[in-house]
Amino acid sequence: MVWSREFLAALVVGSLCASSVAQTTIYQAEGAALTGVTVETSTAGYTGSGYVDGFDADGDKITFTVNSDTSQLYDLSIIYAGIYGEKYTTVVLNGGAGSQIQLPETSSFTTLSGGQLLLNAGQNTIEIQSNWGWYLIDAISLAPSGERGSHDITTTPVNPNANSDARALLNYLGSIYGSKILSGQQDQESLDWVTNNVGKTPAILGVDLMDYTESRTSRGASSTDVDKAIAFANRGGITTFCWHWGAPSGLYDSSDQPWWSGFYTEASSFNIATALADTSGTNYNLLINDIDTIAVELKRLQSAGVPVLWRPLHEAEGGWFWWGAQGPEPAKQLYRIVYDRLTNYHGLNNLIWIWNSVDAAWYPGDDVVDIVSADDYTEGNGPISATYNRLVDLVNDKKIVAATEVGAIPDPAQLQAYGADWVYFCVWAGDYISGGQWNSLSFITSVYNDPYVLTLDEIQGWKSTN
Structure with a gap:
């Protein structure tokens, strides 16, 4: 999914380092806590006041602080530019287990799914960590996850002669x-x-x-x-x-x-x-x-x-x-x-x-x-x-x-x-x-x-x- 800059701008609510998540909300990377990375503006198409570049060394990361009214599952999206080729990043919630996210090569800022995050009631931290580095992070967004429907899988083998x-x-x-x-x-x-x-x-x-x-x-x-x-x-x-x-x-x-x-x-x-x-x-x-x-x-x-x-x-x-x-x-x-x-x-x-x-x-x-x-x-x-x-x-x-x-x-x-x-x-x-x-x-x-x-x-x- 790719969102226009105009649509993103309509959702932006400032840097929002500690905001209650009730609907789709954008969190600007330049407003997060930065470790080993820098805010830049030279690549066009970002939202907010800039984007974060770097992610070229172990330990490089940005940390968002997010408040949630309840313990709930949220859909995470990452707004990024993969101008240096296909890369991977790691998302870590509340200092726990990491989730590796593939960032395909792009020529401009693009939005892709970062999976889901189970936020605690109260304050949470979301880290975007350097993995296979060199990518630009503009922002993330969070939206309450919908209910997953029943699976519709087949158990008929692709080989018609399967024994x-x-x-x-x-x-x-x-x-x-x-x-x-x-x-x-x-x-x-x-x-x-x-x-x-x-x-x-x-x-x-x-x-x-x-x-x-x-x-x-x-x-x-x-x-x-x-x-x-x-x-x-x-x-x-x-x-x-x-x-x-x-x-x-x-x-x-x-x-x-x-x-x-x-x-x-x-x-x-x-x-x-x-x-x-x-x-x-x-x-x-x-x-x-x-x-x-x-x-x-x-x-x-x-x-x-x-x-x-x-x-x-x-x-x-x-x-x-x-x-x-x-x-x-x-x-x-x-x-x-x-x-x-x-x-x-x-x-x-x-x-x-x-x-x-x-x-x-x-x-x-x-x-x-x-x-x-x-x-x-x-x-x-x-x-x-x-x-x-x-x-x-x-x-x-x-x-x-x-x-x-x-x-x-x-x-x-x-x-x-x-x-x-x-x-x-x-x-x-x-x-x-x-x-x-x-x-x-x-x-x-x-x-x-x-x-x-x-x-x-x-x-x-x-x-x-x-």
Whole structure:
């Protein structure tokens, strides 16, 4: 949404650093408390008496003080200019959990949604913090949130030949969507840590098909993740696979960029756009060969009766993985090739297809996506509501939404307060779950004992009842 300067001016009520919020109200950035940033006027189109520039160092921020008559949920909008390219900012309410907000590139001041904020009755602080910096902040606005209607999601798989296992899984997810959230943990060792230290086991095990393809196995890599997934499914659990796809060729394999980092853009010369442009070329055939290799492993899961929450080409829009390095069109094309090859050529009917980017320009289409998702590594155990709302809007609330990777587990109470109805979360492995910085043991324990959060013991029989 873009508002005209005239419309904004009609809403402005001065700098308003401490005003009661009763309707849509603009808070000018130049009237907030400034830390490490400056008020400027050289870029035209701002409202008020200026805008705030800087945000080029850790700790740079602006702090708004807002009074609310009641404890209430508000829609936040941010009026900004992204003249230095696409960036990210972090919004922090009352010194608590942060929410990462994408700021697309713009040529002028623009208004976009910053998600929702649950203001306390009385005084509140809202910080706009430097994240991936260099953007201009003109103002923010707050308006009381309306009631969210009932979800209108589909649980019909995009693959018309999806088998009964896949259909049961998607039906089960639909049956709990909006009322419960499934707990998930990446990596078997980290899942076992949760079991041993919390006394409950996550409902979902996250594993990876990374070490099954030629560019890695030829250098000594191996994996038992498929076996772990089958074993976990036999315990009544649900499995999700990502694929850190090592570039099929062009690995630098240097001290700075070792072969095992070959899924990163900077670790190889592999160019997805040129590979897809020549369907008779070596690199295109290497892509197909890798997909065929992965199909062998997915068929093992299908034969074992294991439906898979399947998340290929994750985080494409970030560009840090080679499949997203050339922009949205090659990434979407590759995703459709993977879908077609696995579904129509290999007859894999046990897959629930998950897309893992938020930007609409990257979305490959409703006909090849069952679930939309995002990965979020914002600290503070917040509800990640801004990202959730963007995903709901992306698919017009027609598909289930999942938090497929998180560093900080979202607080169940905040999830319910914000109406951020993620169907599951999956915490990344290692220190993210066990190190104590991202999630304290006491907090993890409280989450796993919360009635809103489903664990392995609480989902037994999900397949037979769906």
